[in-house]
Amino acid sequence: MSEVPPRPEEAYARIRAEGGAGELHFSDVERQLRHFLTALWGRDVPMRALSAGGDAPEARRSGFDGGVIRLPDALPALAGQPAEALFRASLAHLAAHLIFSRRQLARGLKPLLMAVVGLVEDARVEHLAMRAFPGLRRLWLPFHVAEPSGALIAADLMERLSRALIDPGYEDANHWVAKGRALFFDGKDQWEDPDFSLRVGGLLAGDLGKMRVGLNHKTYLVEPAYRDDNGGLWEFDTPPQVPPDDHDLPLEAMRAEPSEGQEPDEFDGAARNDPAAASAPAGEADPEAGVPVARYPEWDYRIGLQRPGFARVVECPAPPSSPALIDGLLARDPGMVRRVARLVRAAKFSRPERLRRQAEGETLDLDACVEAAVERRLGHAPDPRVHAATRRRFRDLSVLVLLDVSQSTNDPVSDPAGGAPTTVLALERHATALLAAAMAEAGDRFAVHAFCSNGREEVRYQRVKDFGDPYDNAAKARLGGLRGRYSTRMGTALRHAGRQIAGQPTHRRLVLLITDGEPSDIDSGDRRYLIEDTRKAVGELAGAGVDVFCVRLGGTSAADARDPARIFGGRNVLTVERLERLPDMLPQLYFRLTA
Amino acid sequence: MELREYRIEREPYYRASGDEVALFEAAYASRMPVMLKGPTGCGKTRFIEHMAWRLGKPLITVACNEDMTAADLVGRHLLDAEGTVWHDGPLTRAVRHGAICYLDEIVEARQDATVIIHPLTDERRLLPIEKRNELVVAHPDFQLVIAYNPGYQSVVKDLKESTKQRFGALDFTYPPASVEAEIVAHEAGVEPTVARRLVQIGERSRNLRGRGLDEGASTRMLIHAGRLAARGVALEAACRMALVLPLTDDADVRDALSAAITACL
Structure with missing residues (x-):
């Protein structure tokens, strides 16, 4: 001093x-x-x-x-x-x-x-x-x-x-x-x-x-x-x-948020104005051209009626890339892979099942008791397992992971892992790779599909992995090869996904929609139209016993979350702003499913 | 006499902070089922022990857990040399022989366990035991008391409306600072000045409730800290062991809480 x-x-x-x-x-x-x-x-x-x-x-x-x-x-x-x-x-x-x-x-x-x-x-x-x-x-x-x-x-x-x-x-x-x-x-x-x-x-x-x-x-x-x-x-x-920057500070902080949320809209606006994009034919020259497979109705809230057969689903092949891309993603953080896998394994969805001949349990298994009494009177050593219990034992669940691969998923998002800037699509791919690896390891029935749309006549639907398929290198390559293009006609894609999963012989059926935003398409100027249609589609799927759960990636502001909450119901939307948080969020998802 | 071991011989210390004793006595007089609500460690269990002693009734306490089924409460068949024998569960014993049955943390129990108390908690005062085809009429002394902590922020961990509406409720909170200091001094055997400091520290942690901590330090925790202090542990170290470390694993909250505790001493 x-x-x-x-x-x-x-x-x-x-x-x-x-x-x-x-x-x-x-x-x-x-x-x-x-x-x-x-x-x-x-x-x-x-x-x-x-x-x-x-x-x-x-x-x-x-x-x-x-x-x-x-x-x-x-x-x-x-x-x-x-x-x-x-x-x-x-x-x-x-x-x-x-x-x-x-x-x-x-x-x-x-x-x-x-x-x-x-x-x-x-x-x-x-x-x-x-x-x-x-x-x-x-x-x-x-x-x-x-x-x-x-x-x-x-x-x-x-x-x-x-x-x-x-x-x-x-x-x-x-x-x-x-x-x-x-x-x-x-x-x-x-x-x-x-x-x-x-x-x-x-x-x-x-x-x-x-x-x-x-x-x-x-x-x-x-x-x-x-x-x-x-x-x-x-x-x-x-x-x-x-100092002037002092007073500006809180204001700036508030201003930043809405502009972030507007980006997808602005992009769609640009796409609408682009005549080439709007009038592109269903693509003869497109190597990924698909086959029309189904037509679905759409709900028009303005007239309060279904428009029958309004939208057409075109199934397109998913172009493969190298499976090394997906393996590389997972190799980056093996700890995270293990955490996600453990969470997925730990969740149990099935009807409660009565287990007989247990060493301990809530009630006596009467048949076993009678046998035990007979054995003893015959002078044999009775089987001590005379109780019955109820447990949820199996993972009776099929999951369809539905990926939004519209153009807006190419938007950059703030970097989650401390590395280079990344896109929503890359986040979707990473999250899916994690989940898929975990579900494949747990032996779950799951499929990975992707969608985008180019007007109501061309809702493109790609199958990365189907329920019956193994999760092999070919599937990984297709997952790695997904590209973001066109728009997001969510309702029709959900209806089609619902039809794919409806036949699965499991207790619970879940469509897990991974997206970055809200529905939109080039031929729909009214924003609310597709939102209402998607909401209706979610309701239809729920009626058919299919749970729809929406995982939003990248978005952070509360205003962004309002429409998804309206479409899927507040408790069926999970916002994952950073991928590292996915393991923290997964239990919520499973909890909501089992609750 | 039945249930002798469930009688409480010595008066459990309880410092009333309101008219809860009189209210409970009135509820017992009409055998109204009572629900004790309040955060953990604020004296619910101590209160019911005190009341059972005061009323001179045996008290059967069941700590509920998530694997608890109706059979665990009502009873089950067991095997012996002759065949099966029925064994009364704690609830059935209380109903048959006239005890206060206290179900602690009732929301933890499975739904079937919470529903079997329904016929006991209305005018019927009956316990049907379907496995024995028996209807047990409740002993005149029988009363059902449940405790639950509404702080659990979980939708599934809540009582059904049809269960809730059968009970009168007493709301427990942490007592006013002076009363709480008195309790801490008595239970931990520390000087009143130390007890007051501990209560002040407790209030700091309760300020963080919902803003970093799920729950502030309970009276029980303060007593723990007091007991350590009474054994010659420095107050700061005692608080760290009994309050800060058990309350949270979040490093920021820990640091903040430690700093706040230091500021109190």
């Missing part, structure tokens, strides 16, 4: 010099800080990171304003304390202000007076907080490093007074510091009064003025570093100058 405390600029220069090593970002501790605040005061106060902006020292001071706490976006380790402690001390101090401080009118007050009143107010709220939580002293105290010196500089004296007011063991011979301390602690009973700081601060500021020690309020920085700028204490006639 140096004899003369460094000036703020020097201190800041030091902070910056040390910065690289111990610096901690707000985002890393935000959750923890939030919980800390809530635990202490039972309040949820919004917190914002304050960008350090240029190199201005103010940028590393926290602040509060209108019930929002602003914390620097990064803080260094300081005074032998980890950066975490600095964050925590700042937050605890701000919380004390929020709970105990009242705004004062700043009009006509000199900067020196405001600074001294702020100092007294800081000490006052800290002492009030320490009445409830005495341990806070241990949090704040290490940052008070001012030492007595002969220097008569206002900022220096104030820093020493700050320490004198919180540290009972601190000795300072300076008259002003001693007076401040006496005034503050003599008024102990008046601490609850918010005007206390104004009175005591006024007296002290007057003395400081008489001592002719000036305060350069342009460079003045509240010390120690955990204390805020006290800007939130004062009511200014004109708004105080704050």
Whole structure:
């Protein structure tokens, strides 16, 4: 510890010099800080990171304003304390202000007076907080490093007074510091009064003025570093100058979301305007041209009637790529493969089944009892397994994984694994690969189909793997070869998938739709039309004993989730914003199925 | 006498924080089935033990689990040398011989187990045992009490409406701070100042309920921490062992809670 405390600029220069090593970002501790605040005061106060902006020292001071706490976006380790402690001390101090401080009118007050009143107010709220939580002293105290010196500089004296007011063991011979301390602690009973700081601060500021020690309020920085700028204490006639990015921050955060959600729509709009895409014939030249296999009705909500045979399903071959692609995906994180496989294996879906001749169980198996009695009377050793129990033993489930491979699945999504940016389709492929590997291992009956649409006459349906097929390299190659194109006529695809799975001789039948958005197609301008039709299709499938479950990948905003919830029912939609979360979400899916 | 081992000889400590004792006595007088609601560790089981002692009735407690079936409550046939013998389950014993039957965490039991209490909880006061073709008429002293923790945020783990509506309910929460401190001091054998600190710490964790923690520290947890402290463990270490580590595995919440506890000491 140096004899003369460094000036703020020097201190800041030091902070910056040390910065690289111990610096901690707000985002890393935000959750923890939030919980800390809530635990202490039972309040949820919004917190914002304050960008350090240029190199201005103010940028590393926290602040509060209108019930929002602003914390620097990064803080260094300081005074032998980890950066975490600095964050925590700042937050605890701000919380004390929020709970105990009242705004004062700043009009006509000199900067020196405001600074001294702020100092007294800081000490006052800290002492009030320490009445409830005495341990806070241990949090704040290490940052008070001012030492007595002969220097008569206002900022220096104030820093020493700050320490004198919180540290009972601190000795300072300076008259002003001693007076401040006496005034503050003599008024102990008046601490609850918010005007206390104004009175005591006024007296002290007057003395400081008489001592002719000036305060350069342009460079003045509240010390120690955990204390805020006290800007939130004062009511200014004109708004105080704050870094502009601070006010813009919450707004920006709000603006970002809708634009994300609009992307698929915009794309569809572009496709509609593209005459080549709209009028493309059913593709004689297309090597993936398929055969029409079925027509399905569509529900028109505007007339409240089915349009019979309105949409045509064309089955197309799925072009294979190399199976190595899928194996490579799985090899990337074997732990995840194991987790998903374990979850899939653990889920049991079947009718409860009565197990006879059990060693233990809820009831006696009468037949076994009679036999046992006969055996014994014959002098034989009876079979002790005379109980019966009911269990769900088998996995009586077939799953049809239906992949949305429309053009919008080529949209990039924020990177889930920390690697290169990826697309929705890649996410779908990865999720499907995980599930398929797990289901194949568990011996489930499952199929993987994919769909896209190019108008109502061409709902393209591709079979990656059928129920009877093994999940072999050919299937993996087809999964790897899926490409995103055209639009999303979900209802018709679901009806066709429902027909595929209807014949499966299992207790539960599940269509697992993996998609990135909502239904749309080039020949349907009315957004609601396909939504309502899909909703109807889901209802029809449910009526036929087929569960439809929607897994949305990539979307995050709440507005995005409203339509899927309307189509599938809120509890049948699962939003997986990051693929790593899939193992966490799967139990929910299974839970909802078995519940 | 039957059920002697189920009688409670010594008064279990219970510190009432409201009029729950009087309410329960009135409910027992008319043998109304009672449901005790409240978070875990807030004194539901202690309360019913105290009431059974106060009323001088035997208490049969059944901790329900998810494998619990109707047969576990009613009874089952067992084999002996002669053939089968019927063995009464805990509920049937209580019904036959007149005890307070306390089903703890009833929502954990399987549906068939919760439904068999229906005929016992209306005017009939009967327990049909279909396996024996027997109708057991409830002893005049018999009363059914169930406990459940509505904090389980799960749709399937809720009582059926038809079960709920048969019960009167007493709502238990953590007692007011001064009362809770009294309880902690008594049960853990610590000084009142320490007990007050512990209660203050408990409130910090309850602030995090639903915002990081599923449930705050219960009175029982505070007593645990107090007992460790009474054995000379430093309060901070005692809280870490008895509160922070059992409550959560989330590192952020742990750190936040530890910091909040440090601030209280």
